[in-house]
Amino acid sequence: MAKIIVVTSGKGGVGKTTSSAAIGTGLALRGHKTVVIDFDVGLRNLDLIMNCERRVVYDFINVVNNEATLNQALIKDKRVETLYILPASQTRDKDALTREGVEKVLIELAETFEYIVCDSPAGIEKGALMALYFADEAVVVTNPEVSSVRDSDRIIGILHSKSRRAETGQEPIKEHLLLTRYDPERVELGEMLGVKDVQDILAIPLLGVIPESEAVLKCSNQGIPVILESQSDAGQAYEDAVSRLLGDERPMRFLTAPKKGFFKRMFGG
Amino acid sequence: MASFFDYFRSRKPNSASVAKERLQIIVAHERSQRQQPDYLPALQKELLEVIKKYVQVAQDDISIQIDNTDNCSVLELNITLPEK
Ligand SMILES: Nc1ncnc2c1ncn2[C@@H]1O[C@H](COP(=O)(O)OP(=O)(O)O)[C@@H](O)[C@H]1O
Ligand SMILES: [Mg+2]
Numbered sequence: 001m002a003k004i005i006v007v008t009s010g011k012g013g014v015g016k017t018t019s020s021a022a023i024g025t026g027l028a029l030r031g032h033k034t035v036v037i038d039f040d041v042g043l044r045n046l047d048l049i050m051n052c053e054r055r056v057v058y059d060f061i062n063v064v065n066n067e068a069t070l071n072q073a074l075i076k077d078k079r080v081e082t083l084y085i086l087p088a089s090q091t092r093d094k095d096a097l098t099r100e101g102v103e104k105v106l107i108e109l110a111e112t113f114e115y116i117v118c119d120s121p122a123g124i125e126k127g128a129l130m131a132l133y134f135a136d137e138a139v140v141v142t143n144p145e146v147s148s149v150r151d152s153d154r155i156i157g158i159l160h161s162k163s164r165r166a167e168t169g170q171e172p173i174k175e176h177l178l179l180t181r182y183d184p185e186r187v188e189l190g191e192m193l194g195v196k197d198v199q200d201i202l203a204i205p206l207l208g209v210i211p212e213s214e215a216v217l218k219c220s221n222q223g224i225p226v227i228l229e230s231q232s233d234a235g236q237a238y239e240d241a242v243s244r245l246l247g248d249e250r251p252m253r254f255l256t257a258p259k260k261g262f263f264k265r266m267f268g269g
Numbered sequence: 270m271a272s273f274f275d276y277f278r279s280r281k282p283n284s285a286s287v288a289k290e291r292l293q294i295i296v297a298h299e300r301s302q303r304q305q306p307d308y309l310p311a312l313q314k315e316l317l318e319v320i321k322k323y324v325q326v327a328q329d330d331i332s333i334q335i336d337n338t339d340n341c342s343v344l345e346l347n348i349t350l351p352e353k
Contacts, residue, residue, distance in 0.1 A: 150295060
């Protein structure tokens with residue numbers, strides 16, 4: 001049985017696409033045949049983050065509308081053997097997605113893939129609802145910041161009421177909190193919500209904490225999912241998160257600020 | 270031992286704890302709102318009509334809410350009556 005994982009948040013710019021690329025790549029690196037779908041119709045970006053923007057011929061909407069076959073639209077990753085990308089359309093809008101159309105594509109993907117990762121657009125409108133409707137699991141990407149936490153709670157409410165699992169009375173979607181852009185130093189200074197604060201409020205199990213990292217921008221500049229940068233803090237944090245998603249236990253890392261020298265402590269830096 | 274520098278640091282309000290407190294309040298409020306059944310607005314309207322037959326009250330003098338605990342639901346109705 002294929003597992004459908006939605007990467008969602010409500011708020012924009014919190015790291016959904018970065019996380020979708022990292023998690024999808026991480027699952028594929030473990031040998032699981034994985035496809036990452038860009039649900040951000042009209043604003044596609046997953047292709048850039050995964051370095052396949054020049055190979056897009058057909059897209060998700062073409063497949064929904066029977067204008068192309070799934071095999072024509074799927075892009076095979078050049079680095080990781082079992083990884084595929086299904087890009088969003090850049091020219092249509094989110095109304096082009098219908099529940100029946102999305103379901104048809106997911107059913108066909110489920111025949112050959114083990115994991116289907118859905119990169120949700122921001123908001124709580126149609127695009128986001130489509131991305132989460134069929135999910136088995138949800139990765140709720142949250143920044144340690146008031147509006148992001150509030151929007152995550154809103155999305156958790158929607159997972160509880162407007163997903164297929166909720167509407168048909170099945171076992172609820174398995175929820176995971178992924179706290180990203182975490183700055184342990186600011187948390188220690190009392191300037192940023194800490195892991196425990198966010199967990200207290202959202203009350204869903206913690207999948208991982210991804211530190212604020214220079215590696216993320218460096219990687220997106222080059223179209224490399226940050227998890228492939230195995231020396232970087234963010235890459236390692238995503239690697240841990242993927243392991244936990246697969247059921248392994250890993251201690252949380254990158255939760256404390258690196259120790260600074262005397263002068264830096266005195267004068268900042 | 271608290272140092273000279275710690276003194277200035279601790280004088281600043283800890284903005285993260287302010288954030289947490291505000292979030293706890295708003296999130297609890299929004300959760301209770303979305304757990305309300307769909308029929309509540311209609312029920313509120315009809316109750317208001319009935320009450321209006323007896324006393325002068327306006328739409329915002331009445332508030333209605335359902336609280337769900339583990340094994341029972343309580344319908345809470347608040348009506349502000351006009352002063353005599
Ligand atoms: N851990 C991180 N450290 C630093 N920058 C990050 C991190 N995660 C995401 N970003 C940056 O935040 C921005 C938004 O990320 P993106 O994944 O596109 O968010 P979303 O898909 O939720 O809109 C991008 O510029 C990305 O490089
Ligand atoms: Mg995105």
